[in-house]
Amino acid sequence: MKYNLRPPLTKKWINILLILICMPCFAQTKSKPNVIIIYTDDQGAVDLGSYGATDIYSPNIDKLAKEGTRFTQAYVAAPVCAPSRAALLTGKYPQNAGVNSNTSHVPGSHGMPNNQYTLAELFKDQGYKTGHIGKWHLGMSAETSPNAQGFDYSFGHLRGCIDNYSHYFFWAGPNIHDLYENGKEVFYDGQYFPDLASDRALQYVEDHKSDPFFMFYAINMPHYPYQPTQKWRDYYKEVEKPRGDYAAFISTIDERIGFLINKLETLGIRDNTIIVYQSDNGYSTEMRAFNGGGSSGPYRGAKSSLFEGGIRLPAIISWKNNLPQNIVNDEFLVNIDWLPTLANLCDFNNLPKNIDGKDLSKMIKKPNTVSPRTNAFWKYGNQWAVRKENWKLIGYPKDTSHKGELDLEHDALFLSNLDEDVSEMENLANKYPEVVEALKTEYMSWEHGQASDIPKKSVVINHLGKSKKIKDIKKLHNKYKNIEVLLDGKRGYNDFSSGQWIGQEGKDLEFVIDLNTSQSISNINLGYLHNPSNWIYAPNTFEASFSNDGKTYNNTIKSNTPSRIHNKNNFIDKLSIKTKQQARYIKINIKGITKIPENNEGAGSQGWVFIDEIIIN
Structure with a gap:
């Protein structure tokens, strides 16, 4: 015969056991989340x-x-x-x-x-x-x-x-x-x-x-x-x-x-x-x-x-x-x-x-x-934005969704009313200039808002090469073939994807410019972009040679070399050549950055060069 030596559980003991079993749960509930x-x-x-x-x-x-x-x-x-x-x-x-x-x-x-x-x-x-x-x-x-x-x-x-x-x-x-x-x-x-x-x-x-x-x-x-x-x-x-x-x-x-x-x-x-x-x-x-x-x-x-x-x-x-x-x-x-x-x-x-x-x-x-929260600020590369309540202003906007075109001149300041239209497809800046000014002031009150961030009306640079013929000699990158921007008289914004730049990865660029008639040339400046976070660096140098018949080029002159290649900030600068030449045709050879130097963003990789205006005086 087997005997049960354990006393039957009373209601009191059942309640005590339940409390003991659940104690970890209670402890977790009361502890820090x-x-x-x-x-x-x-x-x-x-x-x-x-x-x-x-x-x-x-x-x-x-x-x-x-x-x-x-x-x-x-x-x-x-x-x-x-x-x-x-x-x-x-x-x-x-x-x-x-x-x-x-x-x-x-x-x-x-x-x-x-x-x-x-x-x-x-x-x-x-x-x-x-x-x-x-x-x-x-x-x-x-x-x-x-x-x-x-x-x-x-x-x-x-x-x-x-x-x-x-x-x-x-x-x-x-x-x-x-x-x-x-x-x-x-x-x-x-x-x-x-x-x-x-x-x-x-x-x-x-x-x-x-x-x-x-x-x-x-x-x-x-x-x-x-x-x-x-x-x-x-x-x-x-x-x-x-x-x-x-x-x-x-x-x-x-x-x-x-x-x-x-x-x-x-x-x-x-x-x-x-x-x-x-x-x-x-x-x-x-x-x-x-x-x-x-x-x-x-x-x-x-x-x-x-x-x-x-x-x-x-x-x-x-x-x-x-x-x-x-x-x-x-x-x-x-x-x-x-x-x-x-x-x-x-x-x-x-x-x-x-x-x-x-x-x-x-x-x-x-x-x-x-x-x-009633306002906020953003700053990334050349873009910046400020939102205050329902209004939002963007400086140098960039649309990576490609939902619409942006005019580099008229949309450099882009205003939206997010309560009325979250699509941001219509720029309200001209309609509400007083709101633009208020938001510019708001942005400038932020410790990282700078006067240099505010877009200014583009100044057209008149020079000997403006609107002249330009032809590529070396193969261009598939995404950057609009070489007319190199002689449109406008410097590019600090954004390689703005449409104002010609880019090349790990290779040289070469162009011939036809001035229509023989001209006296004293200097040539090449605008470039430095944007290390996107592996974009200054060209190593550029060279210019000259011709009157478009066939035989001579008197090759080499530009200065960039001095700020190790700078980690984004900026626009130019390389220069001084000369005394009489010529109709100018051949420009831009030496790309084949390998990004050590201790730089993307070190060892093929670097990009982005150039904009070739200014000829």
């Missing part, structure tokens, strides 16, 4: 089901929106990767974070200055564990690496983009492997990087389920190369490329976000985890992205543009059962606002004082509250 920022890469403004895309399947992100707040006027502080990330992590405009443009891929090169105080350092100072997983793109040196910027743990690639299977940098040669874990190079040849990153994210959450943690999950998709999983390629097989591959990449992202949310649910910490989702900039129209794939919907612009499509992007915050759910918020915010907002949602004290972000926590808790 975990925070995960999911930052996607080159995702278009409307490329989610919850943002209106009818051809993209994104159930997990759409569910995240329903379990929180989806913003319709969420901006990033820069239209390209690195400065956008610097702004997010510091709560500052990129200029104040020390990252004006994309950082260098050169080994050992510096990125975001180490003295910047980051979100990771903020959370670490509050007792959080901090992890970075995915893309970094904020420095190649040890002192600007993730582990030196507040992250206890880091796994991912340091440069702008990689092949997802070989993990080699996808841009410049020679081939550079780019996969690191806590500063040490690691090799997982042939393994799919989005899965490697997803596995690390799930493991990070598992390892820190009992501690408050902050994780920056910087997903490297849908940035080119478009390498979605076969499952999603098959799903979109009927969709024309590149849209099909791009959409498959978004669904690849969504699936992995689903893995993460399921992990949080399984561990019982979903309700104690704040999730922020945002894209770093608009979709890419670069050649490596097959000139598109993404969509900016009703907006003009894409990556690298300060039109809405480059900077107004999907953004969601969800803290399940703690913040309002299924909210669509039309208030104005910028990614620099996440630092103070998250800090206040987590009840932190002693926030950094020198930030540009605004605390949006009250607006998020009470959806009908007006945003404390």
Whole structure:
């Protein structure tokens, strides 16, 4: 006979056991909330089901929106990767974070200055564990690496983009492997990087389920190369490329976000985890992205543009059962606002004082509250923009979505009323000159707004070569064949894609100019652009030779050499030749930069030269 020696459980004991079992749950609910920022890469403004895309399947992100707040006027502080990330992590405009443009891929090169105080350092100072997983793109040196910027743990690639299977940098040669874990190079040849990153994210959450943690999950998709999983390629097989591959990449992202949310649910910490989702900039129209794939919907612009499509992007915050759910918020915010907002949602004290972000926590808790943000500023390359309330003014606008033409003269200042028309297809500057002046004043009140940024009326340069015949001798680049701009009497803006420049990659350029009659020539100036973030450098030199019959050229003279090639800022300058010649024909030979020098952006790669006016006096 068997005897049951255990006394029967009374109701009192059952209640005690239930309390003991649930104590970890209560402890997590009362503890500081975990925070995960999911930052996607080159995702278009409307490329989610919850943002209106009818051809993209994104159930997990759409569910995240329903379990929180989806913003319709969420901006990033820069239209390209690195400065956008610097702004997010510091709560500052990129200029104040020390990252004006994309950082260098050169080994050992510096990125975001180490003295910047980051979100990771903020959370670490509050007792959080901090992890970075995915893309970094904020420095190649040890002192600007993730582990030196507040992250206890880091796994991912340091440069702008990689092949997802070989993990080699996808841009410049020679081939550079780019996969690191806590500063040490690691090799997982042939393994799919989005899965490697997803596995690390799930493991990070598992390892820190009992501690408050902050994780920056910087997903490297849908940035080119478009390498979605076969499952999603098959799903979109009927969709024309590149849209099909791009959409498959978004669904690849969504699936992995689903893995993460399921992990949080399984561990019982979903309700104690704040999730922020945002894209770093608009979709890419670069050649490596097959000139598109993404969509900016009703907006003009894409990556690298300060039109809405480059900077107004999907953004969601969800803290399940703690913040309002299924909210669509039309208030104005910028990614620099996440630092103070998250800090206040987590009840932190002693926030950094020198930030540009605004605390949006009250607006998020009470959806009908007006945003404390009423204005914002952007500056990228030659473009700049200011928004104040519903008005937005762009200086030297650039439309990478190619939705319309821009007149270099009349559209140099471009005004829009975003309450009335988000498309920015009509320039209202002539209709509302008083608003233009007010916004120019607003922009100039910003510490980085300069008088030299304001477009001035173009002055036509009259010289011997203006409007004369010019013929190319060496083959031109397919994108730059409008050589008449070299003799139109106008200097180019500080933007290589403005249509005023002739560009060539790694090769020389050569032209013959016919002055119609023999002329006395005393000097020749060649205008050029220096834009190192786009691998554009001054020509090594240029030469001029002269002829009266157009057949025999002699008296070759060489120009001065550029003196500011190592300057990291963008500028326009000129090379000069002084001479005393009598000639009808001038042959101009421009020596391209075959290899970018060491310690420069793109070192070792073929460099570009961009020239505009050839001024003959």
